[in-house]
Amino acid sequence: MSGTYWSPGLKNVRIRDDFWSPRLKTNSYISLDQQYDHLQANGSLDNFRRVVGEAGGDFEGPPFIDANVYKWIEAASYALATDEMTTLRGKVDTVISLIEQAQADDGYLFTYFMLGDNSGRWSNFTMMHELYCAGHLIEAAVAHHRALDDDRLLRVARTLADHIDERFGPDKQDTIPGHEEIELALVRLYRVTDDDRYLDLAGYFIDRRGRDPSPLAAELPELEQMVERGSFSKEQKESGWSVVGYQDTLRDDSGEYDGLWAQDHAPIRDQRRVEGHAVRAGNLYAAVAAYLHEVDDDELFAAVERLWRNMVTRRMYVTGGVGSSPDTESFTEDYDLPNDTAFAETCASASAIFWSQNMFELTGEGRYIDTLERILYNSLLSGVSLDGSRYCYNNPLQTDEEYHRNEWFYVACCPPNLSRVLASLGEYIYARSERELLCNLYVSSTVDTTLAGTDVTVEQRTEYPWDGDVAVDLSLDDSATFTLGFRIPDWTENWAVTINGESVSVAPTDGYVTVDREWDDGDHIEVSLAMEPDVVVAHPDVESDKAHAALRRGPLVYCVEDLDNPHPARHLILSRPDSLSARYTESMLDGMTVIEGEASVQDAQEWQDALYRSLDSVAESSTEFLAIPYYARNNRGPTSMRTWLRLA
Amino acid sequence: MSGTYWSPGLKNVRIRDDFWSPRLKTNSYISLDQQYDHLQANGSLDNFRRVVGEAGGDFEGPPFIDANVYKWIEAASYALATDEMTTLRGKVDTVISLIEQAQADDGYLFTYFMLGDNSGRWSNFTMMHELYCAGHLIEAAVAHHRALDDDRLLRVARTLADHIDERFGPDKQDTIPGHEEIELALVRLYRVTDDDRYLDLAGYFIDRRGRDPSPLAAELPELEQMVERGSFSKEQKESGWSVVGYQDTLRDDSGEYDGLWAQDHAPIRDQRRVEGHAVRAGNLYAAVAAYLHEVDDDELFAAVERLWRNMVTRRMYVTGGVGSSPDTESFTEDYDLPNDTAFAETCASASAIFWSQNMFELTGEGRYIDTLERILYNSLLSGVSLDGSRYCYNNPLQTDEEYHRNEWFYVACCPPNLSRVLASLGEYIYARSERELLCNLYVSSTVDTTLAGTDVTVEQRTEYPWDGDVAVDLSLDDSATFTLGFRIPDWTENWAVTINGESVSVAPTDGYVTVDREWDDGDHIEVSLAMEPDVVVAHPDVESDKAHAALRRGPLVYCVEDLDNPHPARHLILSRPDSLSARYTESMLDGMTVIEGEASVQDAQEWQDALYRSLDSVAESSTEFLAIPYYARNNRGPTSMRTWLRLA
Secondary structure, three states, X not given: OOOOOEOOOHHHEEEOOOOHHHHHHHHHHHHHHHHHHHHHHOOHHHHHHHHOOOOOOOOOOOOOOHHHHHHHHHHHHHHHHHOOOHHHHHHHHHHHHHHHHHOOOOOOOOHHHHOOOHHHOOOOOOOOOHHHHHHHHHHHHHHHHHHHOOOHHHHHHHHHHHHHHHHEOOOOEOOOOOOOOXXXXXXXXXHHHOOHHXXXXXXXHHHHOOOOOOOOOOOOOOHHHOOOOOHHHHHHHHHOOOOEOEOHHHEOOOOOEOHHHHOOOOOHHHXXXXXXXXXXXXXXXXXXXXXXXXXXXXXXXXXXXHHHHHHHHHOEOOOOOEOOEOOOOEOOOOOOOOOOOOOOOHHHHXXXXXXHHHHHHHHOOHHHHHHHHHHHHHHHHHHEOOOOOOEOOOOOXXXXXXXXXXXXXXXXXXXXXXXXXXXXXXXXXXXXXXXXEEEOXXXXXEEEEEEOOEEEEEEEEEXXXXXXXXXXXXXXXXXXXXXXXXXXXXXXXXXXXXEOOEEOOOOOEOOEEEEEEEEOOOOXXXXXXXXXXXXXXXXXXXXXXXXXXXXXXXXEEEEEEHHHOOOOHHHOEEOOHHHOEEEEEOOOOOOEEEEEEEEEEEOHHHHOOOOEEEHHHOOEEEEEEEEEEHHHOOOOOOXXXXXXXXXX | OOOOOEOOOHHHEEEOOOOHHHHHHHHHHHHHHHHXXXXXXXXXXXXXXXXXXXXXXXXXXXXXXXXXXXXXXXXXXXXXXXXXXXXXXXXXXXXXXXXHHHOOOOOOOXXXXXXXXXXXXXXXXXXXXXXXXXXXXXXXXXXXXXXXXXXXXXXXXXXXXXXXXXXXXXXXXXXXXXXXXXXXXXXHHHHHHXXXXXXXXXXXXXXXXXXXXXXXXXXXXXXXXXXXXXXXXXXXXXXXXXXXXXXXXXXXXXXXXXXXXXXXXXOHHHOOOOOOEHHHHHHHHHHHHHHHOOOOOHHHHHHHHHHHHHHHHXXXXXXXXXXXXXXXXXXXXXXXXXXXXXXXXXXXXXXXXXXXXXHHHHHOOHHHHHHHHHXXXXXXXXXXXXXXXXXXXXOOOEEXXXXXXXXXXXXXXXXXXXXXXXXXXXXXXXXXXOOEEEEOOOOOEEEEEEEOOEEEEEEEEEOOOOOOEEEEEEEXXXXXXXXXXXXXXXXXXXXEEEEOOEEOOOOOEOOEEEEXXXXXXXXXXXXXXXXXXXXXXXXXXXXXHOOEEEEEEOOEEEXXXXXXXXXXXXXXXXXXXXXXXXXXXXXXXXXXXXXXXXXXEEOHHHHOOOOEEEHHHOOEEEEEEEEEEHHHOOOOOOOOEEOEEEEO
């Protein structure tokens, strides 16, 4: 197993899409601008200024606050790759200068300790996020370097990575980060530097996890039932660090930190189910998949494939959100997917996108992109308001009037994380190998790439996600033989592909219709994906969704907000699934396709003071209802929302 | 408003019932015997021995542990009223001697402070349960006195009550108990002593509650939205007592104790919804209703009726259980009735029974007994195993295999509380006024009483709750004119009453068919209540029960345990409500009527690795299922259970 696909590169993809272009513009001009103001206001940038003596006062924010600055640089760099925004570019340059100056001579960089108790450095991996922040710095540097051909931040990142490489390893300080992130960053750093040390260090952190023997390991018969302690528990005992500051629920019955939360309960290659904090898990397994792109390891691949499958078939909301527990932001049990308390953190959606993309790049299998697309269009996109200025940290499938978006958070991981996914959309639309180009996402765009030695430009035009028709045109200097592939998403069973008007009659392989032939300049392909409202139900073991159905159309999951309807969404009974119809409307929420249909309701008035009644005494009446895409929820003031509707 | 009905007295009612007699015998001979052993083993009795110098060591248990001894005496006294059990009587006498000796010269009695820091007496009403324990001592003494014509414990109780009366009041120590109980006890003490001081003190504690102004009161427009602090918050500030030991959820946002939990958020007469800890609430309002039996107060009656109605129409499980929150054992919001985390504490069922009975005694309205009956046969009775040796503290409507009954608890309030309700069943079957006798519960039994100056014996024979036919025979020396009334429960719409074979054609008034006439010796009445399986649904605002139905038959709610069925209860779909049938079987669980029917299931195998599927691709197949009465749940080893079944 080694890497088969990669992105043609952000700078080679130009997006001109009715759905996405306005969103990317909002992301660049509104979200990133306002995020910078928040970083100014909440002390994130001042912490760096304090380190270099340009500002006074104490460290502000949670210890891992530096990461938000780095994620913002990463997002801004992606945005700058295809749009020369001088104001934004100026801000990025200023912040990078600050970071350059703040870095210690030995390469260390973490303002919390630099402004506080220096002796705390590299000692508390349970609580501290030094390696996590280092990872985000490295990712930002790689993005900045690739987008702008500028090495300034990359030099900072390498110096820090070298510092870390000198310090950590089997014969050095032998431990792992409490919040994964550096693993993926090191693989990405390796890709731009070709320096094996970074790949090896990533491999060390990946394989080191779960290796500290648990006191419970011997007693428990099955690995998947383990709730172990591990590195962090050992560290606590040895150092006297406490887990105060984390929720009590992270302690096991003995009061010790529970290693499961940070995927430290067993070596990854032995893990059976995706466990613990969903962002940590996603970051880790995304790193493993990226690492496997460079290094063959069948056993590790089997593990990460098994874990991904566990996530998608047992622990993922219909919106693509992951992490059911609001207390610990973590995975819970198979099929435990409560809708009202669903955490489904925006950052967890980002991590699951990275993981899915990296699995795809390893395998070329469309199922990974099916999932990526579901997350992207639903649970991730729901994390930011349509105007780009307010965010959701969590993305429940059922909310009441009290629920609302926020402009910022004390722990502000989600806004810049979401922005970096959106700004890098161009990385996900196409994938290539030496002589193959796959259309993964349907977004009106153009890609310039080289296939089998020939320069090729591929242009797609589509009204996706409102319509499943996609037109693709090829431009190439000379005829050439290579493969084009078009993903047939799992949400449709009716599709067609034509080339220059002639039907292609191959069955999809691994989720793609692929055509290997000699292509000419001007060749025209049409992909048609039937897109109808679909009523979906959940596995019978998902008790939260029992007797309920969700509405999907194409990649979008729908939800019902009370303010669009005469009856509260919680009272609707989906009695006529055959009545559903889709209608595009310009006037609602920046333009969207809504789903309308007939439903039944019980008259709450008629119930009066009864709490329980005989079934045969209950009458239902007919009503109409309107559903909007889930991503557009909570954009029009307080209202209740339901994604799962009662089925008749 | 003043009292209209009262019990004919436990000693005048003899129960000989196929359903209840074996249960009462188990309660007397197994439960009370084993409870005594637990009180011996867990230090409850040793604490008294320590006070009198008969045992060494420190105080054991939670501070309010004395109450369990008192509740046990109360239960045993009820049992001894109609069954001369010399061994049990001997134990009761021994324990009473111990209590007599333990009481301080000034009347004080609370072993926690007597064995510890005496200076803590009467100072921490938020946390300590001195008045609560005093209340249970008084209730035990009243029960013991009435059952056995023995004044020993009553003397102890009066001395303690006098001590409390001297100490507490508007011009004395001006406060209220943190856990209500003494209020009801003082009314009952008044009834056996005719000493007005006890009634006045009860009235003081009742009306004092919620009178400390809340810092939030002025800011909040609506009384029902208040989450106030009150007496306890003030106490904390003045005394430095902390709420450590109680759950964090009892603190409001400022970290102060939330008065709502102990119904201290507003004066009772202004309260609109039943709030806070369900046992505290039930005890308080039961006391208010009992107090109103003695004192006219229309405003207070309106409040307690409004609160009872709020409980029954918005906050009660179909089993009669109350208190949804497992964290705080408390009421939450209207229609918030989750099934898996339902707390529905056994003690809360007991309190709700007392409250309902006292509301009935005030009004003569059958709706209170309808509710009492529902609680008694379902959520309360479910609190003890069929063999009388294991208990449930909480009574959820949905459990999985991990859930199990316990032999005892560190906080062991429920077992003796449940036993005192069962042992006093004879108090609830009949109610009388000067010239009226009402049959409230249908239990084969005989009552001797006096109506309109004539000695009357009424005997009823029935197979209730398996069958709704009741035969009633009168014995009296001379013909006499008085009223007999028979409750027509809310669970049936088809009923008939005949007197000496002739149909009575009056409509029920306040839930009773009443007949006022000259009765003769040998008159024979038959009451026939149609008892069929009924499929009930919950109010559309109860989201936990949406698209689900519960099965009832007569007073019994049913549930489905996996071990009786080929498919897990959580997979059953009630597709043929018309298929239900009832069948009595001797062989199951001491004999019971089960409900059988046809249902559908989705094949979980067929789903394989899918988590979400299109509705039209999902097939269902037919299966049979068997439901048992809810009270009999969890008597046959680990199994999953559901009360609400998915409706097709």
